[in-house]
Amino acid sequence: MRKPRPLVQVNDQQDLRRVREEDPYFSGTLAKGLLILRCFVADPRAHANSELAERLGLPRPTVSRLCxxxxxxxxxxxDERLDRYFIGPAAVTLGYPYVIHTPMLGLIRPAMQALADRLEGAVSVGVTMDLARIFHERRTV
Known part of the structure; x- marks a missing residue:
């Protein structure tokens, strides 16, 4: 049985090359597709292939095929009129299993609601990924 792989930081084509040299089992094509999706997290507006290609340092035909x-x-x-891509509904569904299988959420929901009631406001819980925060749960009065 193979041991789990450590998390790697991949932001562009140069990082992909480095990781692939270190790990021959690393799927560069899959990583490129996920990097494209990650662009919409950092900048959620619609993007043209050329923007994504420049940002990731990938050839435009590769980005076009992956998009x-x-x-x-x-x-x-x-969007045919603008010839730009934006995030689709299937991308949103990827986070749901993570959220519902986060064991701590079930334990802290009552405390979150009590705090929201006491503060007469909103209480949120999230995780950090790089410099971003991803919010899991929000409780309000």
Whole structure:
């Protein structure tokens, strides 16, 4: 049985090359598709292929092919008029299993609600990923 792989930081084509040299089992194509999706987290507006290619340091035909695949799977939508991609509904569904299987949430919900009631406001819980915060749960009065 293979041991679990450590988390790696991949932001562009250069990082991909480095990781692939270190780990021959690392899937560069999958990583490129996920990097495209990650661009919409950092900047949630619609993007052209050329913008994504420049940002990630990938060839434009590669980005075009990957965006087409992501669109076919529902992870991206395409605006024909603007010729730009934006995040699709399937991308949103990826986070749901993570949220519902976070064991601590069930334990802290009553305390969160009590705090929200006491403060007469909102209480949120989230996780950090790089410099971003991803909110799991929000309780309000």
């Amino acid at each position: 087409g695949t992501l669109q076919a799977l529902g992870f991206l939508d395409h």
